Amino acid sequence: MTKDLRSFIAELEARSPDEVARVSQPISARYEITALLTQLEKKKRFPLLFCERVQGSDAPVVINAQASRRLMAVALECEPEDLARKFSERQAKPIPPVEMTNAPVHEVIQTGDEVDLSNIPILTHYDVNAAPYITAGIVVAVDPDTGVRNTSYNRLMMAGKRELRIFMAVGRHLWTLHDKLERRNQPLPIAIVIGVHPLFSLGAQAFTPATEDEYAVIGGMMGEPLQLVKARTVPIPVPADAEMIIEGQILPHVRRTEGPFGEFTGHAVSQDERQVIEVSAITHRKNYIFQDVHAGYTEHKLMGAVPREAALIKAVRQTVPTVKNVCMPVSGNCRFHAYISIAKRAPGQAKNAICAAFAADMLLKHVVIVDEDIDVFDEEQVLWAVSNRFQADKGLVVIANAQGSELDPSAGPGGVNTKMGLDATKPLDGFAPELRVPDEVMRKVRLEDFLPRFSK
Ligand SMILES: Cc1cc2nc3c(=O)[nH]c(=O)nc-3n(C[C@H](O)[C@H](O)[C@H](O)COP(=O)(O)O)c2cc1C
Ligand SMILES: [Mn+2]
Structure with missing residues (x-):
C-alpha cells in the first residue's frame, strides 16, 4: 500500500489508538487549535491531533503527526533510541521515483482566479504571529541546470488570496537556487507539498549534497518509489498521494514584510523584508486533510x-x-x-x-x-x-x-x-569506582519475586 498521511493515521489508529486524539467539536484555526496543543504539551502528552471540524472550512486539520520519538519509531519501524541509525541506513539507499498520469492530489484543481488561499484552514498559532502561517509546507524546487529536485520545510506567511511570503535560511539549497535565478532575473518555480507520511517528511529533511535528488532520498526513507505526477502550472513533478499541492514561483528582486513568527526556539523572530511567492494553482484531494506543525513546540523541535x-x-x-x-x-x-x-x-x-x-x-x-x-x-x-x-x-x-x-x-x-x-568523560584509568551490587546478588534478588506490584 502507498504510504501517505491517511495510511499512517489508519495504521496508528489500528496499532495504538491512544496515540490519536480526535476532536469532533467545532474549533477555530485562529489560536484555538494551538490552545489545545499548549495544554497537551504542558501535560507532556503528544498524540496525533485530528480536528474534524474546523470553523470556516470543509477540511479537517491534522497536527502533531511527528510530535514524539515513539510516533517516528512507528513510521521507521524501530525502537525510539535507534531512529538516527535507521534513518542513516535508509538514507544510504535512495530509490528513484516513478511517474504516473493520474493522481489523488489532482482530484480538485484550482488555477487563475479560482485560487484562494483563504479557503484553506491555515492556522494562526500565536498572538505575536503576523498572519496565518503554513508550517507543514515542503517546498520542492528543481535546479534548472542539473534537474536535481530539492525539498525543504519553510515557513510560509499568508499575505493574500494568491500570495505567500517565505523564510529561506541563507546558504541552504533553496536559498541558493533562488539566488542563482534571481541573478538571471528569473523567478524560481516551486511546488509546496502539504499532508504527507512522516517518512516523506523525514526524507525531505535529510542532509544531502545539492547534487542528490531528494525525491530519491524520500523514496529510500519510505522503502518504496515515490509516485509522481506533473504539476499543472509549474515544470515540477509532485507526489501523487499528497493531500495538497500549492504551485507558484518565488519572484526575483521582490521583498515584502514577513513575520513576526513564533519559531522553534520558543521565541518569536521579528519581521523583515523577505521573498514573495505568487501562487498559480492549488490542487488537492476531494476530501483533503490539511496538515500543520505545532510551531515553536515539541513537534517543530523534534522534527x-x-x-x-x-x-x-x-x-x-x-x-x-x-x-x-x-x-x-x-x-x-x-x-x-x-x-x-x-x-x-x-x-x-x-x-x-x-x-x-x-x-x-x-x-x-x-x-x-x-x-x-x-x-x-x-x-x-x-x-x-x-x-x-x-x-x-x-x-x-x-x-x-x-x-x-x-x-x-x-x-x-x-x-x-x-x-x-x-x-564529561572519565579518564581512561584510575577514576573513582561506581556503585554496583554484585551480579550474582542482582540475579538472585529480583523485584518481580519480592515486590511484584513495583516491578512493572
Ligand atoms: C517544521 C520545520 C520548519 C522549518 N522552517 C524553515 C524555514 O522557515 N526556513 C528554512 O530555511 N528552513 C526551515 N526548516 C529547516 C529546513 O527544512 C531544513 O534545513 C532543510 O533540510 C533545508 O534543506 P535545503 O538545504 O535542501 O534547502 C524547517 C524545518 C522544519 C522541520
Ligand atoms: Mn537539499
Whole structure:
C-alpha cells in the first residue's frame, strides 16, 4: 500500500489508538487549535491531533503527526533510541521515483482566479504571529541546470488570496537556487507539498549534497518509489498521494514584510523584508486533510532531531569510530544541544568528537560528550556525568564568533554565536569506582519475586 498521511493515521489508529486524539467539536484555526496543543504539551502528552471540524472550512486539520520519538519509531519501524541509525541506513539507499498520469492530489484543481488561499484552514498559532502561517509546507524546487529536485520545510506567511511570503535560511539549497535565478532575473518555480507520511517528511529533511535528488532520498526513507505526477502550472513533478499541492514561483528582486513568527526556539523572530511567492494553482484531494506543525513546540523541535542526529553520528564516527549514540534533546530545541556518547579508547577522543560535531552542524551550539555507560536520551544521566566527570579547566572548549542560527535569540547580528563543548568523560584509568551490587546478588534478588506490584 502507498504510504501517505491517511495510511499512517489508519495504521496508528489500528496499532495504538491512544496515540490519536480526535476532536469532533467545532474549533477555530485562529489560536484555538494551538490552545489545545499548549495544554497537551504542558501535560507532556503528544498524540496525533485530528480536528474534524474546523470553523470556516470543509477540511479537517491534522497536527502533531511527528510530535514524539515513539510516533517516528512507528513510521521507521524501530525502537525510539535507534531512529538516527535507521534513518542513516535508509538514507544510504535512495530509490528513484516513478511517474504516473493520474493522481489523488489532482482530484480538485484550482488555477487563475479560482485560487484562494483563504479557503484553506491555515492556522494562526500565536498572538505575536503576523498572519496565518503554513508550517507543514515542503517546498520542492528543481535546479534548472542539473534537474536535481530539492525539498525543504519553510515557513510560509499568508499575505493574500494568491500570495505567500517565505523564510529561506541563507546558504541552504533553496536559498541558493533562488539566488542563482534571481541573478538571471528569473523567478524560481516551486511546488509546496502539504499532508504527507512522516517518512516523506523525514526524507525531505535529510542532509544531502545539492547534487542528490531528494525525491530519491524520500523514496529510500519510505522503502518504496515515490509516485509522481506533473504539476499543472509549474515544470515540477509532485507526489501523487499528497493531500495538497500549492504551485507558484518565488519572484526575483521582490521583498515584502514577513513575520513576526513564533519559531522553534520558543521565541518569536521579528519581521523583515523577505521573498514573495505568487501562487498559480492549488490542487488537492476531494476530501483533503490539511496538515500543520505545532510551531515553536515539541513537534517543530523534534522534527529536526533525527536527520541532524544521523548527520552527527556519521561525522563523529569518521574521527571517533566507537561513537555510540547521539541525542539532540527537546530542551535544546533539537538543534542547539547534542549529547554524544562514545566508548573512549584514547585520551583525547572526546575533544575530537566535539570538533567533528561542530564541523558537521552549523546550528549546534552546545555539545556534551559522555561515556558509553550514559544513556544520552536520559537528560538526568547526562547532567550527572557533567556534575561528576567534568572539570571546566580541562574539559571546556569555547569557540567564539562562529556562525550559528539566525533564529538564536541570544546570538549576535546574522546569527554569530559562541560554541561550547563539554568533555564529561572519565579518564581512561584510575577514576573513582561506581556503585554496583554484585551480579550474582542482582540475579538472585529480583523485584518481580519480592515486590511484584513495583516491578512493572
Ligand atoms: C517544521 C520545520 C520548519 C522549518 N522552517 C524553515 C524555514 O522557515 N526556513 C528554512 O530555511 N528552513 C526551515 N526548516 C529547516 C529546513 O527544512 C531544513 O534545513 C532543510 O533540510 C533545508 O534543506 P535545503 O538545504 O535542501 O534547502 C524547517 C524545518 C522544519 C522541520
Ligand atoms: Mn537539499
